[in-house]
Structure formats: structure tokens, C-alpha cells
Amino acid sequence: MQIKLFTIPCSESNELNEEMNRFLRGNKIVNIEKQFYVLNSDAYWSFCVAYLPNQNMPIQERKEKVDYKEILDENSFARFTQLRSIRKVLAEKDAIPAYAVFTDAELSLISQLDEVNENNVRKIQGIGEKRMEKYGNIICEMFNNVDNK
DSSP states (O other): OEEEEEEEESSSOHHHHHHHHHHHHHEEEEEEEEEEEEETTEEEEEEEEEEEEOTTOOOOOOOOOOOHHHHSOHHHHHHHHHHHHHHHHHHHHHTSOHHHHOOHHHHHHHHTOSSOSHHHHHTSTTOOHHHIIIIIHHHHHHHHHHHTO
């Protein structure tokens, strides 16, 4: 672990702010301690940054977005859309990101099931016991109630 100090005057900080931001983006930050102080009539921020250099860290490439309308048949895509709506309700209720309930990939697999029930959903790779306990039953129940109307 290494440290780097930044002292940024409050009066003219744009260039120094950008220098610090570039440094923060380019390294794995362990800790930052900050202190505001006044010297004579000038005010400053001082930052002590503990970091690990990211010299060999690969840049993660963004995965290409999947168009499920292209890869699912019409019926499965309609079911997928219903499942996404249900997932949104569950995510909003628990104040979590939608993908934490089920990912789009998992929903696409659920939409292709002959029958959406806990036993079939439980067989999908990536859906663990905790999410099944929390969301499995309710997503099946909500989906089947919407599907039967």
C-alpha cells in the first residue's frame, strides 16, 4: 500500500481537482482521510489517499446488451415482459436494483418454462436458495395470476 497527498486550495481548485480525480480513477483506493484548514486568509482541503497501484488491472469491457425480443419467440417474449414488470414491483418494494431479484438472463429462462412454478424455477442455474426463498414463490404466484387473466 502506498500513500499520496493532495492539497487543494478552495479558491482555484479545478485543475487540481481533476488531477486528483484522474489519480483516484486510475488506482484502487483503500482509504481517504481529509482535512479542511485555513492558513492566513486562504482555505485548503488536504487529502491523504492510501492506495494500491492498478498498473496491471485489466479494464473491464462492457458486455453487449442482449435484445431478448430477437432471441425469444413471441410467446416467451410476452412472458418475459410480464416477468420484468413483476420483478420491478418486487425490487421497488425492497428498494434494491431489479437485477438483485432476478437478472434478465434468468427471467428469459423462466419465460421459456412450460410451467412457471417453484420446482422449475429452482432448476435454473444461478438462482440460489436465498433468492428462491425470498422471491421464487411470489414471482411464480404473481406471474400465474397475471397469466391466467
